[in-house]
Amino acid sequence: KRRGIPEIIFAETKELEDIRKIIKRTLQKSNSVIVSRLKKTDYPKIQTFAKKLKVKVKTGKKSSTLLLFKKPIKFQGGKVGILTAGTSDIGVAEEARLVCEAMNCKCITSYDVGVAGIQRIFPILKEMIEEDVDCIIVAAGMEGALATLVSTLVDIPIIGIPTSVGYGYGEKGIAALASMLQSCSLGLSVVNIDNGIAAGGIAANIANRTIRKKE
Amino acid sequence: KRRGIPEIIFAETKELEDIRKIIKRTLQKSNSVIVSRLKKTDYPKIQTFAKKLKVKVKTGKKSSTLLLFKKPIKFQGGKVGILTAGTSDIGVAEEARLVCEAMNCKCITSYDVGVAGIQRIFPILKEMIEEDVDCIIVAAGMEGALATLVSTLVDIPIIGIPTSVGYGYGEKGIAALASMLQSCSLGLSVVNIDNGIAAGGIAANIANRTIRKKE
Amino acid sequence: KRRGIPEIIFAETKELEDIRKIIKRTLQKSNSVIVSRLKKTDYPKIQTFAKKLKVKVKTGKKSSTLLLFKKPIKFQGGKVGILTAGTSDIGVAEEARLVCEAMNCKCITSYDVGVAGIQRIFPILKEMIEEDVDCIIVAAGMEGALATLVSTLVDIPIIGIPTSVGYGYGEKGIAALASMLQSCSLGLSVVNIDNGIAAGGIAANIANRTIRKKE
Amino acid sequence: KRRGIPEIIFAETKELEDIRKIIKRTLQKSNSVIVSRLKKTDYPKIQTFAKKLKVKVKTGKKSSTLLLFKKPIKFQGGKVGILTAGTSDIGVAEEARLVCEAMNCKCITSYDVGVAGIQRIFPILKEMIEEDVDCIIVAAGMEGALATLVSTLVDIPIIGIPTSVGYGYGEKGIAALASMLQSCSLGLSVVNIDNGIAAGGIAANIANRTIRKKE
Amino acid sequence: KRRGIPEIIFAETKELEDIRKIIKRTLQKSNSVIVSRLKKTDYPKIQTFAKKLKVKVKTGKKSSTLLLFKKPIKFQGGKVGILTAGTSDIGVAEEARLVCEAMNCKCITSYDVGVAGIQRIFPILKEMIEEDVDCIIVAAGMEGALATLVSTLVDIPIIGIPTSVGYGYGEKGIAALASMLQSCSLGLSVVNIDNGIAAGGIAANIANRTIRKKE
Amino acid sequence: KRRGIPEIIFAETKELEDIRKIIKRTLQKSNSVIVSRLKKTDYPKIQTFAKKLKVKVKTGKKSSTLLLFKKPIKFQGGKVGILTAGTSDIGVAEEARLVCEAMNCKCITSYDVGVAGIQRIFPILKEMIEEDVDCIIVAAGMEGALATLVSTLVDIPIIGIPTSVGYGYGEKGIAALASMLQSCSLGLSVVNIDNGIAAGGIAANIANRTIRKKE
Amino acid sequence: KRRGIPEIIFAETKELEDIRKIIKRTLQKSNSVIVSRLKKTDYPKIQTFAKKLKVKVKTGKKSSTLLLFKKPIKFQGGKVGILTAGTSDIGVAEEARLVCEAMNCKCITSYDVGVAGIQRIFPILKEMIEEDVDCIIVAAGMEGALATLVSTLVDIPIIGIPTSVGYGYGEKGIAALASMLQSCSLGLSVVNIDNGIAAGGIAANIANRTIRKKE
Amino acid sequence: KRRGIPEIIFAETKELEDIRKIIKRTLQKSNSVIVSRLKKTDYPKIQTFAKKLKVKVKTGKKSSTLLLFKKPIKFQGGKVGILTAGTSDIGVAEEARLVCEAMNCKCITSYDVGVAGIQRIFPILKEMIEEDVDCIIVAAGMEGALATLVSTLVDIPIIGIPTSVGYGYGEKGIAALASMLQSCSLGLSVVNIDNGIAAGGIAANIANRTIRKKE
Ligand SMILES: Nc1ncnc2c1ncn2[C@@H]1O[C@H](COP(=O)(O)O)[C@@H](O)[C@H]1O
Ligand SMILES: Nc1ncnc2c1ncn2[C@@H]1O[C@H](COP(=O)(O)O)[C@@H](O)[C@H]1O
Ligand SMILES: Nc1ncnc2c1ncn2[C@@H]1O[C@H](COP(=O)(O)O)[C@@H](O)[C@H]1O
Ligand SMILES: Nc1ncnc2c1ncn2[C@@H]1O[C@H](COP(=O)(O)O)[C@@H](O)[C@H]1O
Ligand SMILES: [Mg+2]
Ligand SMILES: [Mg+2]
Ligand SMILES: [Mg+2]
Ligand SMILES: [Mg+2]
Ligand SMILES: [Mg+2]
Ligand SMILES: [Mg+2]
Ligand SMILES: [Mg+2]
Ligand SMILES: [Mg+2]
Structure with missing residues (x-):
């Protein structure tokens, strides 16, 4: 098993509803998921969705990417x-x-x-x-x-x-x-x-x- | 000073005589030099030249590149x-x-x-x-x-x-x-x-x- | 006569009205017609139009293509x-x-x-x-x-x-x-x-x- | 096992000697081998080599490709x-x-x-x-x-x-x-x-x- | 003087107001002018503008081009x-x-x-x-x-x-x-x-x- | 039948022997043939070949093209x-x-x-x-x-x-x-x-x- | 120090708010700044902003660029x-x-x-x-x-x-x-x-x- | 008349004989001529040709270009x-x-x-x-x-x-x-x-x- 590689959802070519489903499905089997290249209008909606799911979110400055995670991610030295x-x-x-x-x-x-x-x-x-x-x-x-x-x-x-x-x-x-x-x-x-x-x-x-x- | 980065001579656009000169000049200030993209006919001539210079040579299989060095290069673990x-x-x-x-x-x-x-x-x-x-x-x-x-x-x-x-x-x-x-x-x-x-x-x-x- | 090859209407560069006309004209001489690369907004309109024409429609998931046909299309083994x-x-x-x-x-x-x-x-x-x-x-x-x-x-x-x-x-x-x-x-x-x-x-x-x- | 797919040797970027070796090695495990994009000068040499190996050869008109095979290849209807x-x-x-x-x-x-x-x-x-x-x-x-x-x-x-x-x-x-x-x-x-x-x-x-x- | 070559206005990169000005200026010295690659929304506006100028207009089917002219253009045999x-x-x-x-x-x-x-x-x-x-x-x-x-x-x-x-x-x-x-x-x-x-x-x-x- | 269009032989990708054959075959059914993009070395050989065939040849300055013809080609006014x-x-x-x-x-x-x-x-x-x-x-x-x-x-x-x-x-x-x-x-x-x-x-x-x- | 080269802000990939900030920051250390490739809608807003800053503005015909400056820029002969x-x-x-x-x-x-x-x-x-x-x-x-x-x-x-x-x-x-x-x-x-x-x-x-x- | 711009002969696509002719013709009406992108083998031949013409030559290191001139070219300050x-x-x-x-x-x-x-x-x-x-x-x-x-x-x-x-x-x-x-x-x-x-x-x-x- 490859360790430490998070799941990435490429949002650009996906409908909001599909993105939500894939997030949900992914967070069932792993602690974190990254959603990249979100449309501007979908960005806040996925943040809201994360709240509803009770998972934490990290955002990036001027970025179209979000990191969603359940348990805190530990710094390991790299x-x-x-x-x-x-x-x-x-x-x-x-x-x-x-x-x-x-x-x-x-x-x-x-x-x-x-x-x-x-x-x-x-x-x-x-x-x-x-x-x-x-x-x-x-x-x-x-x-x-x-x-x-x-x-x-x-x-x-x-x-x-x-x-x-x-x-x-x-x-x-x-x-x-x-x-x-x-x-x-x-x-x-x-x-x-x-x-x-x-x-x-x-x-x-x-x-x-x-x-x-x-x- | 950046350590461990050898000098590279890009031979493709150079005359044999120039390559020889640059090799010589380079080996005066560093232990090794790599000559890359040598013409087929220049390849053995640079090997011969290395002999004359009394430096060692490593060749590559089917390669147009040569490594010339003076003192043995030590393996450091990487x-x-x-x-x-x-x-x-x-x-x-x-x-x-x-x-x-x-x-x-x-x-x-x-x-x-x-x-x-x-x-x-x-x-x-x-x-x-x-x-x-x-x-x-x-x-x-x-x-x-x-x-x-x-x-x-x-x-x-x-x-x-x-x-x-x-x-x-x-x-x-x-x-x-x-x-x-x-x-x-x-x-x-x-x-x-x-x-x-x-x-x-x-x-x-x-x-x-x-x-x-x-x- | 080439058998089994349906007519295809390439909708991307056509006006809705033209697409409707070509569908109608095509269904007069053949049992089925495929309309591909429909604009998002034209998609439901062509479905409605099919209803009016009393022809059946097959849609594709996340697709911009529609299949319209008059009599059921038989599976022939392929x-x-x-x-x-x-x-x-x-x-x-x-x-x-x-x-x-x-x-x-x-x-x-x-x-x-x-x-x-x-x-x-x-x-x-x-x-x-x-x-x-x-x-x-x-x-x-x-x-x-x-x-x-x-x-x-x-x-x-x-x-x-x-x-x-x-x-x-x-x-x-x-x-x-x-x-x-x-x-x-x-x-x-x-x-x-x-x-x-x-x-x-x-x-x-x-x-x-x-x-x-x-x- | 995929049946009927012959081994292909892409000769363009290979030395004659390598091509010969790969032919030999390949014919040990399969009945036929195709050598494609042979240099003009290598073409007859591989034909000669085939003779030495006692395998049969099929050539193509104006082609840079050769088919070498041991036992006759049977026509199966396609x-x-x-x-x-x-x-x-x-x-x-x-x-x-x-x-x-x-x-x-x-x-x-x-x-x-x-x-x-x-x-x-x-x-x-x-x-x-x-x-x-x-x-x-x-x-x-x-x-x-x-x-x-x-x-x-x-x-x-x-x-x-x-x-x-x-x-x-x-x-x-x-x-x-x-x-x-x-x-x-x-x-x-x-x-x-x-x-x-x-x-x-x-x-x-x-x-x-x-x-x-x-x- | 080159005969028969009408003036062409390339409208795509021009503001409506500029197009109008150039039409006016051009029709002062020649009988006809062609306006090509008009934006969809500018198309009818230029037709209206032609009316106001009292010049005739020929349109093309599904086209972004208009021909404006003062006196009828005679067919000369070509x-x-x-x-x-x-x-x-x-x-x-x-x-x-x-x-x-x-x-x-x-x-x-x-x-x-x-x-x-x-x-x-x-x-x-x-x-x-x-x-x-x-x-x-x-x-x-x-x-x-x-x-x-x-x-x-x-x-x-x-x-x-x-x-x-x-x-x-x-x-x-x-x-x-x-x-x-x-x-x-x-x-x-x-x-x-x-x-x-x-x-x-x-x-x-x-x-x-x-x-x-x-x- | 399209009149006046001569046969063209595209010589670049053809062997000399093939070019000769196609010339011969073509001149049997038409009065002239053009051979274009001849290799430098094939150029004089085709001229010689034309002589042997007893057909006339027109060459072009600095050109890789030849015109071969049997009967003189008449000027018709264009x-x-x-x-x-x-x-x-x-x-x-x-x-x-x-x-x-x-x-x-x-x-x-x-x-x-x-x-x-x-x-x-x-x-x-x-x-x-x-x-x-x-x-x-x-x-x-x-x-x-x-x-x-x-x-x-x-x-x-x-x-x-x-x-x-x-x-x-x-x-x-x-x-x-x-x-x-x-x-x-x-x-x-x-x-x-x-x-x-x-x-x-x-x-x-x-x-x-x-x-x-x-x- | 390179003289006479003004600061340029490339506005196309920047948010209005960022552009404003960079203008302000730049005008603190230099007399003039050029803002290029402004979105159509941002163009007047930056003009207004300049007024508020009490700096002068030069515009270009049909241009997406603005020149902002504090003291008059002297003509020096070029x-x-x-x-x-x-x-x-x-x-x-x-x-x-x-x-x-x-x-x-x-x-x-x-x-x-x-x-x-x-x-x-x-x-x-x-x-x-x-x-x-x-x-x-x-x-x-x-x-x-x-x-x-x-x-x-x-x-x-x-x-x-x-x-x-x-x-x-x-x-x-x-x-x-x-x-x-x-x-x-x-x-x-x-x-x-x-x-x-x-x-x-x-x-x-x-x-x-x-x-x-x-x- | 544009002053100081020398004639340039682009040699790459020209035959040696043509280059010679153009040099001669050019030097009849101007003091200097530059021949650029000479084939390696033509380079010395044009130098020899210059000697025969009794004009001076300047060469460039590793260059395919030659400058031929009749009277010395004066430095004017640039x-x-x-x-x-x-x-x-x-x-x-x-x-x-x-x-x-x-x-x-x-x-x-x-x-x-x-x-x-x-x-x-x-x-x-x-x-x-x-x-x-x-x-x-x-x-x-x-x-x-x-x-x-x-x-x-x-x-x-x-x-x-x-x-x-x-x-x-x-x-x-x-x-x-x-x-x-x-x-x-x-x-x-x-x-x-x-x-x-x-x-x-x-x-x-x-x-x-x-x-x-x-x-
Ligand atoms: N595991 C994969 N291997 C290769 N290509 C993939 C894989 N997952 C997705 N793709 C490609 O990446 C694009 C986005 O995939 P998806 O995010 O699943 O829609 C699609 O065009 C897929 O063809
Ligand atoms: N240190 C360098 N920095 C940037 N470009 C270089 C440098 N050295 C060589 N080049 C480029 O790389 C090519 C090969 O350089 P050279 O090996 O010196 O002939 C030349 O086209 C140079 O423009
Ligand atoms: N007479 C012309 N000669 C060369 N280029 C032209 C000419 N007129 C227009 N152009 C070019 O064609 C484009 C459209 O020109 P205009 O219609 O005048 O805006 C511009 O980018 C010009 O550079
Ligand atoms: N009559 C033709 N119609 C279409 N393509 C042709 C025709 N004749 C030759 N070609 C193409 O032109 C190239 C030269 O043809 P040939 O001169 O017959 O070798 C080949 O790649 C052919 O595919
Ligand atoms: Mg996937
Ligand atoms: Mg260098
Ligand atoms: Mg059609
Ligand atoms: Mg392999
Ligand atoms: Mg113009
Ligand atoms: Mg043909
Ligand atoms: Mg910067
Ligand atoms: Mg010229």
Whole structure:
């Protein structure tokens, strides 16, 4: 049995009623469930539904994702750093945070770091190194250069999330994806555009592994 | 200073003479250097050149990559599993292995696993779990389903390498890349098509981190 | 004359009034007609219209397709299995079912099979083999791996329908299409993204042929 | 166990020596093996190698594929029609034929049918109907219209193979693939560009199924 | 001075007020103006506006295009045939008709010809040949095979308009465009997807030239 | 029967021996045949072969196309102007010329017109207007602006041929194709990239029509 | 410190409340701020907000961009010419103007120049030359030929902005981008589709440099 | 007359003999000519040819471009900085240098700067600022991040040249192009992939303008 991987419900292509049913069914066999890419109007309705079910909810800033859980989720030692290049990337980053937390990790976040003011990145990375994070997630849109930059500066595994921010040629995250995949800096791997779920999943996996070995 | 990350020379767009010069210059300041994507005809010439320089060489099966080093590289405890779907993916997998070994890790490899005979995958994964690998690299071309499959079966972090094997729509690794990025299984992140270097770099990073924490 | 192929009205780019006219005109010369890709708001209106015309209607779960017919359609022996990877693929699968039924076949369906729990697929396939289906339709989005998987497990002809479920690189069914076309497993052919109509058409053709030969 | 599906060796990305080894290993456990996409220069060498192994060989016209087998392969009743639009599509069509024959089917072929002279297609289809083929494979490049045309004329299942013939926009089979997938005619499904292997596999599957049921 | 070419206002990216101004300004220096790709809600408003300006209006069936003119436009002998594959292509075809009529030509139209029932095309083409049309416009979506088919049957110049009808791979007219460009039949040239304006312009140019020479 | 359309042999994907056979077979039933996209080394061999067959040959400057014919082809009055933007487009333009001549037209050519020196275009167009050409073919690579420019200056039908000249984004004729299709100038239609055959075919069709009407 | 580069807020992916906060925060440390790609409904709200903040506002015609500033911005001598091909490009051009003005430049604008009436372009360019502009920005959609044309006529540096005007193949600015990048005329460089901000930034940079040197 | 813009011969699609002729013809009316994208084997032949013509030649390191000139080209004050990320970008950078020098500018070059060692970039930029360059060209392949980085650090106009270095998704310069176009840093505009000619042309234009104004 794979431990620590929560159930994910991909809400975008589902009716509200179906989402409710799947939540209910899922919480019967597991302690937590994540609902991702909820329509704006469904978001509060699922929060209300959670109340009715008497399960707890964690939300993310500017995010379309919710974490529902029955018993408190214990922190087990794994730590993940999460950075965003701009404020538009925060929703995706928060999605990753919710997955990490559902998987018993603690997150150190720093949003809106940017490439424009490179000097701002040094104290942030310093803090993450001191916190001894096991993995850093970098969410960035447009040309996505922040992920490359961070991975040239530390030897911590980096997970890049290209975000769909931007317009014109390379829009919808395509430029950021291409540029992260082409990055000539070692130590960076990538998940799909806007896929905070996948980034959180592998980051927590990495962090939890470190912990398990230490035990 | 980032530790353990070897210098990589990207040989594809360079003249033999330039490659030699860069190797020499690099080995003056570091113990090892990796030369990747060497032309077929340059491969043996760089081996000969290494001899003349009196540095040691590690080669990879069916690979266009060489690892040159001065003092023996010590194993420090990190372990990486490497799988390929077919025999055509071996060159890329070996490139990843050389990077991992240059970064002080040990590799457990199993090539030509395939999706066709799913049952073959269970004993292989069992062995890797017993060896307690910290990360598994999966190189697969065509539709790249092996990476998805493996990541549904274990909770070890998986690094997928789409390979440029295949023809027709989705050729040159595009189908495998798309399918790994779209994978609905948690625990998988991806590097660029045929980029064994990048996969080895992040895998070794993950493995070495585990070790460091254990210390 | 080609037998058993029902008329299809592609409603997406048509006005309600036109759809009504074409239905009427078509039912004058044939027993049944399928209306596909109806706008959400037109769906009930066409059902009402059918009532007024005194023709029977079959609907599909979560589907935008309707089957209208005058005299009952007889089952003639052909059997088709229909699988979906997730609940989001059901609408497309149901569209295929309606076509098969309009073409005198019986369908054995199993929705939301997934790749995550591979073990779940064995009893389903076993049942389909026992029912002696002549063809299996597999609808799957995201990375579409289920179609490959199924075709490695049985020697029944498989028709893959990539669905437009997913986001990021390879979205809109492109990853699923590419991965089904690249599949290294024999016995799989493909129709266009979300095209349940085409899948139903060829599957029923295959099933009906078997029957005709048996006669 | 899946019956009748031969082993396929994808030779394009393999060294001659490896191909020889895999042939040998494969023929130890099965009666036949297909080697596809052989380099021009490797083609006669594998024929010679087959002689040395004392196994029989079937070749295809203008094809890069070989069928090697130990005991004669028996015809079991399944029949497949194979059409090409032009002479440039013959190599791919022959690849499909070899797979069908390896899977115990008989093939009725008609190459260079074209769309330009539509009237030429009627007697050919008439013959195939009289031969009672269970499936028709249509290989066509450029705009690939022949597959659409044939599928409007018969109610036999059609497998379209887009071929990589053509130049300019839509070259490399992309126009033919797109046009076959978009075809508004029922009864057509598609395999990847130039993939005679996949087409042969599903066509023979369909034909063999018919036979089995008749038994 | 280029004769017979009317002014075209591309309305899609313009505000209603701007469109009105440009119409007014244009009609001061020329007898007619065409407004294309009007928003649904702007369509009647421009008709009302024309009334107020006391200029005449010609509309197209299912079209977003209007022809406004002051003095009656005289027929000068040029004739253009216009065909559509389906009813969804009519709007685009009508746009072409309005341009042809603004350019003093007469149009013989036949909509919803289809490829499915090839026999229906013969009487239509016969009529067009008897009417002695100088050019035939063929509007077709999905796989766009009708344009190829028609151009194999007559030696009249054909202008193909791929339309944005269809879904899945090759949607938005891409498959139809690719297939018309790849067509192996001589006598066919192409305008951009849904561009009835361009098709009408060149068709009328061809027809008018014929007339001029005859004079 | 379609008159004046010569047989075309697409040589690129054919063996020399096959090309010879098809030429022979074709010349038995028609007076002329065009062989296009001959490999450089096959070009003189087909010329020699023509001599042996005692048929006449017309070649094109920098072209891969040959026109073979038995009896002299008579000029019947149709005239076609042919322009190229640069010297790299001449081969494609000459291919179009051969088709026009095979179809009984006369060509007025002017190669290497360019956009850089716009003033050079005026005397050329003036000459073509005086010669009373019925159609102008414009072959242009890179950004293909010449076709747009010409079509804004005359009211003669223009056939644009995007050529595969250029590199970087939009290479292989893609930028020229897109820009010709997007051209906001009326009177321009397009054939596929490098397809001089198709351009010649429709241009001669247009020219011949004019003549026929005049008769 | 980089001088003259204003802060830009990319509003498209931000909530109104966030935009307000960032404006406020930015104006605390700098004299001006540009807000680009505001939603239609947010546009007036930010104007109102500016009033409340007691800062001045400059708007652009048909533009989604606003310039907010505290103290008047002084003209320092740099001059930029701005052209558009059509009226649909004006919004983007105005965005560039606002950036130039924020960066202390003066703009000479001429909108709706077109390619159709080439003669119209000469007096406009003459005026710009007499005004001694340091750089010319050309915004053009569809096939974007105006940028090429202008750069062949003057030796002033040209910045091309492809705009997302157009439909069909090459839509969303892709044809204009490709054609500007492929332009065979020297003196032209390009920014991303619809990116008036970037064009204004580099144009003003060029103009300001000229001034600084003159000092 | 546009001053200072040299004639460019695009050699890639031309025969050696044609190149020679065009060089000769061009040098009759102008002092210099640039030949770009020469085949490797033609490179020395054109140098020899230049000798025979008694004109001088400037070559570029690793470049396929040559500058031929009759009278010495005078430096007129314009200065351009040229950077490359890696050694593989040098050929393209040198092409730009030759154009700048042909256009009377002086170049300060620094090749193989990289992003990996960011600190290395500061002294280089400092030198360029002190030299008071009017424009900086940045050539970079793979993810092209160097252009973004440089443009965040200085307020000198930057011209980015994406180079075709790299492999996998985003190869052939596509990732670098997309990332430079998406760059969220002001002051950067772009030319086509590998187009050192275009970069040199606009950079020299910018530099020369500055000079002219100073006069
Ligand atoms: N376990 C799975 N394996 C493969 N694909 C899946 C799986 N679960 C869901 N999918 C795909 O993911 C999409 C969403 O699934 P669902 O959330 O169940 O609607 C569907 O298109 C499925 O094809
Ligand atoms: N008459 C035709 N109708 C449709 N496609 C054709 C026709 N002739 C040839 N083709 C296609 O054009 C390509 C070249 O044909 P061929 O010249 O006969 O080798 C092949 O891929 C054929 O599929
Ligand atoms: N005469 C023209 N020449 C070139 N492009 C034009 C011309 N007129 C309009 N355009 C382009 O076509 C689009 C629509 O123009 P307009 O209708 O004037 O808004 C704009 O993006 C323009 O760039
Ligand atoms: N440190 C770097 N930072 C960014 N890009 C680089 C770096 N080094 C090399 N590149 C790019 O990677 C490609 C190969 O570089 P090189 O191996 O130095 O030839 C070139 O196109 C460079 O643009
Ligand atoms: Mg920011
Ligand atoms: Mg295998
Ligand atoms: Mg599911
Ligand atoms: Mg043929
Ligand atoms: Mg129809
Ligand atoms: Mg020229
Ligand atoms: Mg205009
Ligand atoms: Mg370097």
